[in-house]
Amino acid sequence: MSEGIPLNIHCVEEVSSTMDVAREMVAASTRVPFALLAGSQAKGRGTGGRAWASPRGNMYCTICVPEAMVPAEVMPVLPLVAGLVCRAAIMELIPGADVHLKWPNDIIHNGMKIGGTLVENDGTHLFIGIGMNVAVAPPVTDAGRPATTIHNIAEAAGVKSETVNPRQLAALVWRHLFTTVNDNTITRAELVRRFDAAMDKSLTLHRRNGAERGEETLTAVRLNEWGHLTVRKPDGSEETLMADYLF
Numbered sequence: 630m631s632e633g634i635p636l637n638i639h640c641v642e643e644v645s646s647t648m649d650v651a652r653e654m655v656a657a658s659t660r661v662p663f664a665l666l667a668g669s670q671a672k673g674r675g676t677g678g679r680a681w682a683s684p685r686g687n688m689y690c691t692i693c694v695p696e697a698m699v700p701a702e703v704m705p706v707l708p709l710v711a712g713l714v715c716r717a718a719i720m721e722l723i724p725g726a727d728v729h730l731k732w733p734n735d736i737i738h739n740g741m742k743i744g745g746t747l748v749e750n751d752g753t754h755l756f757i758g759i760g761m762n763v764a765v766a767p768p769v770t771d772a773g774r775p776a777t778t779i780h781n782i783a784e785a786a787g788v789k790s791e792t793v794n795p796r797q798l799a800a801l802v803w804r805h806l807f808t809t810v811n812d813n814t815i816t817r818a819e820l821v822r823r824f825d826a827a828m829d830k831s832l833t834l835h836r837r838n839g840a841e842r843g844e845e846t847l848t849a850v851r852l853n854e855w856g857h858l859t860v861r862k863p864d865g866s867e868e869t870l871m872a873d874y875l876f
């Protein structure tokens with residue numbers, strides 16, 4: 630049951646990037662909404678055009694949704710919703726798991742990265758890209774934070790890791806996403822509140838300047854009504870970030 634939207638997941642082996650192949654599928658009139666789940670990616674991409682390491686064993690998925698399906702309340706905070714539904718999916722598989730979010734698009738456990746999301750559009754469709762470390766924690770290649778896996782979290786929580794796989798995770802993300810999108814009562818304020826509550830505010834953050842890590846240490850304070858993040862600087866002053874990515 631996916632809140633009225635039947636599960637429609639296309640599973641493939643290696644692709645270039647699920648973002649690019651999903652766009653080709655839309656052009657070929659594939660029935661939407663759909664999810665494309667790949668075993669690995671040769672050219673996976675992350676935010677800011679960075680490469681996203683995509684070895685076998687993890688979840689590489691793009692969910693394609695017609696823009697018209699997404700309510701006006703949800704659209705401005707869709708990148709935050711992407712993180713929320715990934716977190717909800719992991720916590721459904723591993724009850725009690727200590728999964729948090731790092732603004733704007735990272736899924737975190739104990740300060741380590743579990744995955745990230747990337748939202749793109751082509752004017753008529755939204756492409757919600759999700760990469761989650763299920764079995765493999767790729768080495769840190771830039772100044773980013775270390776990674777962990779959902780299998781590590783499961784084992785620590787006493788859940789057998791073999792019961793957690795990318796297909797099952799994708800199905801749960803699908804269900805949580807469409808439950809949110811189809812909820813006529815949901816407000817932007819509520820979605821922002823949920824993301825704010827799910828953030829790990831104990832993290833020390835740094836601005837991402839290309840591949841460089843900004844020297845200034847920042848801590849997350851709160852989200853404003855549009856989901857922009859106010860951070861506190863070492864001198865106690867605050868600044869609101871709108872389009873930054875953070876280490």
Ligand code: BTN
Pocket residue numbers: 645646647648670672673674675676681688689690691734735744745746747758759760761
């Ligand atoms: C980030 O930089 O944290 C976002 C990473 C998003 C990676 C996913 S993996 C599936 C989809 N295909 C891609 O090429 N990227 C996204």
